[in-house]
Amino acid sequence: MSWLEDHPDIQSLRSATADLNGLARGKRVPRRFAEKLERDGIRCPLSTLNLDIWGHDIKNSPLVFETGDADGVMRPTERGFVPMPWLDAPTALLPLWSFLETGQPFAGDPRHSLATVLNRFKALGLTPVVATEMEFYLVDDSGDSIQPPTSPRSGRRRAGGHFLSLRALDAFDVFFDELYAACEAMNIPAEAAISEGGWGQFEVNLEHVPDALKAADDAWLFKMLVQGLARKHGMAASFMAKPYSDYAGNGLHTHFSVLDAKGNNAFANGTPNGSPMLQNAIAGCLKGIADLTLIFAPHGSSYDRLEPQSFAPTGICWAHENRTASIRVPGGSFNAKRIEHRVAGGDVNPYLFLAAVLGSALIGIEDELTPPAPITGNAYDQDLDQIPDGWAKAIDTFEDSETASRIFDPQLIRNLVLTKRQEMRKLEELTPKEQLDLYLDII
Numbered sequence: 001m002s003w004l005e006d007h008p009d010i011q012s013l014r015s016a017t018a019d020l021n022g023l024a025r026g027k028r029v030p031r032r033f034a035e036k037l038e039r040d041g042i043r044c045p046l047s048t049l050n051l052d053i054w055g056h057d058i059k060n061s062p063l064v065f066e067t068g069d070a071d072g073v074m075r076p077t078e079r080g081f082v083p084m085p086w087l088d089a090p091t092a093l094l095p096l097w098s099f100l101e102t103g104q105p106f107a108g109d110p111r112h113s114l115a116t117v118l119n120r121f122k123a124l125g126l127t128p129v130v131a132t133e134m135e136f137y138l139v140d141d142s143g144d145s146i147q148p149p150t151s152p153r154s155g156r157r158r159a160g161g162h163f164l165s166l167r168a169l170d171a172f173d174v175f176f177d178e179l180y181a182a183c184e185a186m187n188i189p190a191e192a193a194i195s196e197g198g199w200g201q202f203e204v205n206l207e208h209v210p211d212a213l214k215a216a217d218d219a220w221l222f223k224m225l226v227q228g229l230a231r232k233h234g235m236a237a238s239f240m241a242k243p244y245s246d247y248a249g250n251g252l253h254t255h256f257s258v259l260d261a262k263g264n265n266a267f268a269n270g271t272p273n274g275s276p277m278l279q280n281a282i283a284g285c286l287k288g289i290a291d292l293t294l295i296f297a298p299h300g301s302s303y304d305r306l307e308p309q310s311f312a313p314t315g316i317c318w319a320h321e322n323r324t325a326s327i328r329v330p331g332g333s334f335n336a337k338r339i340e341h342r343v344a345g346g347d348v349n350p351y352l353f354l355a356a357v358l359g360s361a362l363i364g365i366e367d368e369l370t371p372p373a374p375i376t377g378n379a380y381d382q383d384l385d386q387i388p389d390g391w392a393k394a395i396d397t398f399e400d401s402e403t404a405s406r407i408f409d410p411q412l413i414r415n416l417v418l419t420k421r422q423e424m425r426k427l428e429e430l431t432p433k434e435q436l437d438l439y440l441d442i443i
Contacts, residue, residue: 086228249305250346284364315384
């Protein structure tokens with residue numbers, strides 16, 4: 001109770017877990033139940049984690065009628081309470097993850113998927129160090145079509161891209177001041193903010209942390225924060241992979257390295273090419289891209305982002321210091337060797353995303369895989385194996401993937417496939433405007 005004791009102004013509580021789409025599912029409770037909430041968590045159906053994007057049960061899901069829609073126990077994660085600064089009344093959120101009645105982790109929980117991968121690293125004496133780059137649009141969605149919001153400073157609406165423009169950042173200075181203060185209060189390690197190439201598009205980098213579960217928590221909470229804070233300021237914030245057809249999509253890139261048992265960077269050996277383990281991890285990431293595309297592009301609109309000449313990768317390749325490649329090894333100090341995985345859109349579930357990236361790298365390390373030679377030049381102009389370019393193909397590939405089966409529990413694979421096929425059928429009935437309204441600020 002120490003955090004709440006230090007925050008007597010908190011009036012109400014939320015408790016929530018991330019479903020397969022990364023949406024927060026849970027309950028609101030009065031403050032007087034805080035002690036019970038921290039001790040026991042909450043009970044709710046395990047099918048809560050396996051709803052479609054509309055919040056509907058999945059047809060033929062084994063979690064619904066087959067098991068009587070049985071409850072699980074949602075217990076607090078190690079994060080503890082965090083404030084929810086976007087709400088008017090002082091409120092705190094307690095993040096949860098799900099367990100069976102027996103106390104065993106629920107295999108369909110995305111956070112447990114990532115924890116399982118990290119335990120495999122730990123068994124080898126290795127610790128991933130992870131950072132994320134969070135891209136999003138600030139949007140005025142009050143009219144019939146979306147457009148950039150008006151600047152609170154000038155009252156003007158600035159069309160066009162403003163890559164690395166301080167003026168674009170300053171136009172929303174009040175929003176970003178409040179965002180950084182909220183990140184500090186929520187223990188989200190926000191670093192630099194930049195304006196990106198699209199209308200009203202921005203990126204905030206979250207620091208490297210030697211705890212991938214915390215990195216995923218940070219990304220999940222950051223998305224919730226940005227979306228809530230934007231609404232507080234009369235805007236929408238969208239992590240949708242491609243909200244504007246004519247402008248850059250939103251990515252969620254991750255940079256990661258691996259520490260050995262002595263705390264040294266296992267990807268570094270004092271040379272430009274890095275260590276054999278770096279090469280193994282690159283090969284594993286490349287091997288996993290096609291099979292795990294459903295994780296990196298989980299929604300119907302995700303595939304609009306994966307187009308040539310867009311800085312979103314389409315070919316499966318790697319390179320040194322090259323942003324047209326799907327796997328990039330950044331330059332800089334030889335001792336800071338790391339991998340940047342550039343495939344995912346901003347609409348991903350952060351837990352499944354990091355499980356997929358780190359799990360595929362681990363396969364490369366375990367199997368001592370060797371990558372092909374790095375490319376040079378423009379990846380879009382080269383004859384490369386391509387990332388699956390459609391939702392149906394990505395679902396089928398994921399379902400039958402040996403790589404996916406080495407990373408994710410069969411129950412999660414089945415649940416995700418059932419969910420995405422149901423969403424795909426429903427999405428086909430919607431107009432492009434209805435699809436935009438669905439995805440804009442929910443994912």
